[in-house]
Amino acid sequence: MKTYTFLLQLFLHYANMSFVSVSIQRFGFCCLPINWAGLDFEGKSKRFYILLQGGDCLEKRELQSLVDKMSLKEKIGQLTQFTPQYLGREDGELTGIMGDFAVDQVYLDSLGSVLNATDRNEVIAMQREHLKKDRLKIPLVFMRDIIHGYRTTFPIPLGLGATFDPQLVEEVSHVAGTESAREGIQVTFSPMADLCRDARWGRVMEGTGEDPVLNAQMAAAMVRGYQGAPGELVKDPTRIAACVKHYAGYGAVLAGRDYNNVDFSRLSLYQDYLPAFQAAIEAGAKLIMPAFTLFEGLPATASEYLLKKVLREYLKFDGVAISDWGSVGKLLTMHIADSQERASELALNAGLDMDMMAGAFVRGLSDAVAAKKVAVEDVDRAVLRMLNLKNDLGLFENPYRFIDAHETLPPAPSSESRRYARVAAEKSVVLLKDKNVLPISVKSHIAVTGPLAASQRILGAWSSYGKHDDAVSLYAGLKNQFENVSLIPDPISSDPADYANFDVIIVGLGEREDDSGESACKTRIELPEDQVALIRRLQHTGKPIIGVIFAGRPLALTNVVPYLDGLLYAWFPGTEGGNALANLISGKAVPEGHLPMTFPRTTGQVPIYYNEPRNGSPADDQHPTKFTSRYVDCQNSPLYPFGYGLSYGHIEYGKLQVNQPVLTDDQPIQITVAVTNDSDYRSSTLVQCYVGSTITSVVRPVSELKSWVKVVLEPNQTDQVTLTISVDDLAYVHSNLERFADKGDFIVRIGENAEEYQELTLAYQ
Ligand code: BGC
Numbered sequence: 001m002k003t004y005t006f007l008l009q010l011f012l013h014y015a016n017m018s019f020v021s022v023s024i025q026r027f028g029f030c031c032l033p034i035n036w037a038g039l040d041f042e043g044k045s046k047r048f049y050i051l052l053q054g055g056d057c058l059e060k061r062e063l064q065s066l067v068d069k070m071s072l073k074e075k076i077g078q079l080t081q082f083t084p085q086y087l088g089r090e091d092g093e094l095t096g097i098m099g100d101f102a103v104d105q106v107y108l109d110s111l112g113s114v115l116n117a118t119d120r121n122e123v124i125a126m127q128r129e130h131l132k133k134d135r136l137k138i139p140l141v142f143m144r145d146i147i148h149g150y151r152t153t154f155p156i157p158l159g160l161g162a163t164f165d166p167q168l169v170e171e172v173s174h175v176a177g178t179e180s181a182r183e184g185i186q187v188t189f190s191p192m193a194d195l196c197r198d199a200r201w202g203r204v205m206e207g208t209g210e211d212p213v214l215n216a217q218m219a220a221a222m223v224r225g226y227q228g229a230p231g232e233l234v235k236d237p238t239r240i241a242a243c244v245k246h247y248a249g250y251g252a253v254l255a256g257r258d259y260n261n262v263d264f265s266r267l268s269l270y271q272d273y274l275p276a277f278q279a280a281i282e283a284g285a286k287l288i289m290p291a292f293t294l295f296e297g298l299p300a301t302a303s304e305y306l307l308k309k310v311l312r313e314y315l316k317f318d319g320v321a322i323s324d325w326g327s328v329g330k331l332l333t334m335h336i337a338d339s340q341e342r343a344s345e346l347a348l349n350a351g352l353d354m355d356m357m358a359g360a361f362v363r364g365l366s367d368a369v370a371a372k373k374v375a376v377e378d379v380d381r382a383v384l385r386m387l388n389l390k391n392d393l394g395l396f397e398n399p400y401r402f403i404d405a406h407e408t409l410p411p412a413p414s415s416e417s418r419r420y421a422r423v424a425a426e427k428s429v430v431l432l433k434d435k436n437v438l439p440i441s442v443k444s445h446i447a448v449t450g451p452l453a454a455s456q457r458i459l460g461a462w463s464s465y466g467k468h469d470d471a472v473s474l475y476a477g478l479k480n481q482f483e484n485v486s487l488i489p490d491p492i493s494s495d496p497a498d499y500a501n502f503d504v505i506i507v508g509l510g511e512r513e514d515d516s517g518e519s520a521c522k523t524r525i526e527l528p529e530d531q532v533a534l535i536r537r538l539q540h541t542g543k544p545i546i547g548v549i550f551a552g553r554p555l556a557l558t559n560v561v562p563y564l565d566g567l568l569y570a571w572f573p574g575t576e577g578g579n580a581l582a583n584l585i586s587g588k589a590v591p592e593g594h595l596p597m598t599f600p601r602t603t604g605q606v607p608i609y610y611n612e613p614r615n616g617s618p619a620d621d622q623h624p625t626k627f628t629s630r631y632v633d634c635q636n637s638p639l640y641p642f643g644y645g646l647s648y649g650h651i652e653y654g655k656l657q658v659n660q661p662v663l664t665d666d667q668p669i670q671i672t673v674a675v676t677n678d679s680d681y682r683s684s685t686l687v688q689c690y691v692g693s694t695i696t697s698v699v700r701p702v703s704e705l706k707s708w709v710k711v712v713l714e715p716n717q718t719d720q721v722t723l724t725i726s727v728d729d730l731a732y733v734h735s736n737l738e739r740f741a742d743k744g745d746f747i748v749r750i751g752e753n754a755e756e757y758q759e760l761t762l763a764y765q
Contacts, residue, residue, distance in 0.1 A: 077110030123184025139399035153466035159428035159571030161208030161596030173225025193276035200256025202520030205552035209596025216279035237402035246291035307351030329358035340364030425580030439587030453508035460572030461517025477578025516552025594645035643753035649679025
């Protein structure tokens with residue numbers, strides 16, 4: 001086959017044409033337009049169709065030969081990403097970096113990527129203009145943040161974490177990807193695989209919580225959802241490429257303040273922060289974004305240790321490393337560099353491929369190369385990665401990526417995308433309290449009140465193109481389903497007597513959408529005082545009160561929980577939030593959500609997370625004593641532990657049964673537990689399996705989540721749930737940064753959350 005391809009190249013060479021790039025694995029035998037250098041992508045008359053098979057090797061060589069044809073400026077353009085404004089689109093004056101310096105037109109004509117184009121019309125127009133200008137006709141790649149939906153908005157990622165359902169998360173990511181692809185977006189800056197332990201940090205809403213195993217499963221699910229199986233990206237119009245971020249440890253920002261410094265050990269990097277990135281990379285993520293933050297005193301953008309040693313050698317990542325917004329320029333702000341030349345040198349030599357929005361490479365990289373501070377081969381390597389990405393997306397063959405196929409996709413939100421949004425929202429809501437008030441009959445007389453009762457601003461901070469007008473508020477959702485629902489718009493001035501004819505009060509509480517997300521951190525995570533006052537006032541009605549809380553983070557709810565009879569934590573549930581909540585409140589759906597982050601009693605406990613390492617002076621909340629690790633004004637335990645979540649009815653756990661007491665390298669242990677719904681409602685439980693070691697070589701957490709099984713049971717139904725423990729579940733990172741399991745005793749804890757479980761001591765031999 002190689003001979004045929006060679007002959008074909010020879011023919012094309014003598015016919016004075018560039019040859020095509022085709023891959024055996026992807027296409028097999030297929031017919032493709034030749035739309036390479038010198039040929040017009042759009043001029044149908046100039047298209048040549050040929051039949052050939054290619055090979056990976058040949059393809060790489062062709063990409064390399066394209067690199068060889070590029071001038072240094074063209075290469076630097078290829079490694080640069082700007083917003084449409086920088087290409088002279090949109091009216092306004094150029095502000096920020098572009099207002100400060102003139103960019104040589106060659107850089108703009110050979111630009112690699114555009115960030116935040118608004119829709120398919122803009123994408124098509126920009127690509128068309130670009131292909132006219134770029135000497136080598138290398139298509140632009142269009143990227144944007146699609147974090148929890150494009151137009152159809154799904155629950156915020158923290159809410160998706162609460163579903164503990166990677167399959168569902170994969171499906172909604174595919175819907176989000178499909179809607180994005182339709183609008184010309186080819187890469188999303190998602191998943192955010194950051195480990196989140198500090199609820200003050202606004203970006204906890206973008207992650208899936210505090211557990212490395214849960215985060216790893218969710219990050220991988222998102223990547224699969226966006227990209228599909230390996231090789232699908234190039235041929236499936238509904239797929240886009242995923243950029244996992246923010247690598248690594250951004251969630252550790254001190255004091256929960258965005259962009260602040262971080263400081264954690266290599267041990268913690270490998271044990272806590274890397275697993276979710278590793279999972280996303282293994283699932284095939286095509287790009288990675290270094291964090292704004294530091295590692296061992298160096299910004300991740302300029303950390304050779306992170307970007308080469310760990311990323312390329314340990315994690316075996318061979319995709320594109322794209323900076324976060326303006327990060328290369330921040331090397332000057334952090335006094336690591338004193339010029340654009342030095343900043344470019346530091347970033348490129350550390351292993352960064354693409355400069356997002358700093359304009360540092362276009363200002364400084366050619367000088368760094370001229371001064372021999374950066375080797376051309378390193379620039380070429382970065383360019384090749386960019387071309388590989390474009391090739392993986394099929395852009396060389398199809399620079400407008402399936403525009404015809406996209407015409408046939410239904411406009412969003414469609415009834416199908418809304419169905420996904422509703423199911424995801426239902427499964428994300430966590431029932432925190434129920435004094436037998438829920439579910440309620442559709443005939444009940446319901447008063448709905450509170451600041452978020454009728455609000456459509458429940459999409460969440462990163463809803464991309466989500467429209468508030470599409471969102472179903474709590475009140476609207478209840479109206480769709482219950483017969484007697486009244487909105488009390490001004491609860492503060494209402495009189496308790498106004499509620500006399502109602503059976504139940506539902507109060508919509510929480511924080512504003514823009515109180516969480518990027519650069520939206522808090523020093524107090526309690527509910528605002530007027531909301532606490534409202535609940536206390538409603539107490540005087542003598543009616544049962546059900547709270548529904550909308551929030552982008554765990555809130556400290558100690559001062560309201562005692563006054564509520566039922567409490568549903570809805571996160572920001574997205575477009576179908578109100579309908580999902582109504583289904584749960586009526587019992588049409590049962591609560592299945594579980595907390596992916598620990599809920600503190602008060603802000604002062606934060607950061608609080610279930611899997612913190614042991615300390616030498618452990619405190620006992622029941623018998624507090626001096627000189628133990630505790631507070632004098634608050635217990636150590638959280639208000640609600642990680643994994644917590646009620647359902648309707650009650651599920652009883654039987655005794656744990658183990659198939660063998662000893663674990664060996666080739667014999668995993670199986671633990672079985674019977675779960676019985678002994679109530680009159682359909683009910684759900686999340687059977688969680690935690691593992692802890694007895695004696696370890698470095699100080700370790702008491703318990704760590706390893707796996708879980710979600711069960712939904714009809715009344716009187718029993719299920720046998722089996723969980724498997726293998727040696728890998730005991731493995732941890734040792735002082736030499738190697739991950740392996742120690743022989744000896746270990747403890748398995750199986751239960752409904754991180755604090756309520758049955759345990760068994762077993763041995764690994
Ligand atoms: C954020 C990233 C985001 C990027 C592009 C940055 O400010 O930190 O998460 O992907 O902007 O919008």
